[in-house]
Amino acid sequence: MDCAVITGAASGIGRACALRLAATGATVALLDVDGASGTRRDIEERGGRAAEYAVDVTDDDAVRDVIGALPGAPRVLVNAAGIIVRKKLLECSVEEWRRVVDVNLTGYFILLRHVIPAMTAAGGGSIVQIASIAGHTGYGFSSYTAAKGGVLALTKQLAAELAGHRIRINSVSPGVVESGLNRDTLGNQAIRSATVDNIPLGRLGEPDDIARVVAFLAGPESAFVTGADLVADGGMISTIHWGEAGAQLHSFHAEER
Numbered sequence: 001m002d003c004a005v006i007t008g009a010a011s012g013i014g015r016a017c018a019l020r021l022a023a024t025g026a027t028v029a030l031l032d033v034d035g036a037s038g039t040r041r042d043i044e045e046r047g048g049r050a051a052e053y054a055v056d057v058t059d060d061d062a063v064r065d066v067i068g069a070l071p072g073a074p075r076v077l078v079n080a081a082g083i084i085v086r087k088k089l090l091e092c093s094v095e096e097w098r099r100v101v102d103v104n105l106t107g108y109f110i111l112l113r114h115v116i117p118a119m120t121a122a123g124g125g126s127i128v129q130i131a132s133i134a135g136h137t138g139y140g141f142s143s144y145t146a147a148k149g150g151v152l153a154l155t156k157q158l159a160a161e162l163a164g165h166r167i168r169i170n171s172v173s174p175g176v177v178e179s180g181l182n183r184d185t186l187g188n189q190a191i192r193s194a195t196v197d198n199i200p201l202g203r204l205g206e207p208d209d210i211a212r213v214v215a216f217l218a219g220p221e222s223a224f225v226t227g228a229d230l231v232a233d234g235g236m237i238s239t240i241h242w243g244e245a246g247a248q249l250h251s252f253h254a255e256e257r
């Protein structure tokens with residue numbers, strides 16, 4: 001039996017990916033620090049198959065043991081476990097920097113290094129890495145932005161390296177999605193409406209908006225896609241935020257006409 005491995009599966013985007021992949025018939029292996037019993041229960045109630053593992057993605061030995069005990073050969077990996085520290089560079093301690101890079105980038109590496117040999121032995125597969133628009137634009141905070149930029153670069157690097165293993169690897173860069181990661185900040189109404197004002201589609205993302213893109217990249221519909229990043233942000237980084245200058249520019253040219 002084949003399976004799909006999903007990290008960060010207890011909450012938000014990882015959880016939505018698990019539900020969507022399970023609905024396609026995949027057996028899903030749910031990895032999260034304290035397990036993912038809620039996600040497992042929801043999948044099983046809908047008739048799907050899931051196994052859960054309480055594991056820290058930065059723990060190389062523990063991840064090796066989990067990958068060695070999966071319910072089937074891994075044909076899909078979704079690297080989604082992540083944390084954020086909302087501090088500017090000079091406010092960030094070395095410990096905070098290391099933890100963010102450790103979970104968001106080294107944790108992805110640790111999963112890759114244990115899953116790739118098993119996926120290769122099974123005949124190949126598809127890997128999807130959750131990056132962020134922060135890795136493209138510097139929208140986020142320094143440690144987070146640097147880690148996500150690393151995920152984008154690593155994904156491109158691995159496309160050629162893994163092609164010979166019959167493995168495709170792509171990333172998805174979400175915009176602002178309501179999840180555990182930003183529940184606190186989006187609970188602030190001023191921040192929430194200022195954020196939505198900057199999203200051309202006029203709403204925040206939902207975890208399933210990202211899961212649908214992940215399911216496309218994980219499945220056969222994207223058979224010729226590798227090394228790509230798919231931005232799913234409601235148009236946020238496709239527009240330069242001109243603010244008041246933009247409004248003045250438009251009225252200036254309107255007066256000219």
Ligand SMILES: NC(=O)c1ccc[n+]([C@@H]2O[C@H](COP(=O)([O-])OP(=O)(O)OC[C@H]3O[C@@H](n4cnc5c(N)ncnc54)[C@H](O)[C@@H]3O)[C@@H](O)[C@H]2O)c1
Pocket residue numbers: 007008009010011012013014031032033034055056057058079080081082083103107130131132133173174175176177178179180181182
């Ligand atoms: N929410 C957004 O706006 C947004 C935007 C861009 C990218 N992302 C990325 O999406 C991914 C999923 O985040 P989310 O928004 O769903 O947040 P979330 O907090 O809802 O989910 C993250 C999950 O990762 C798990 N996790 C954290 N550290 C871990 C560790 N060391 N080992 C195992 N599991 C760990 C958490 O327990 C949690 O269940 C992250 O990589 C995040 O950076 C989120």
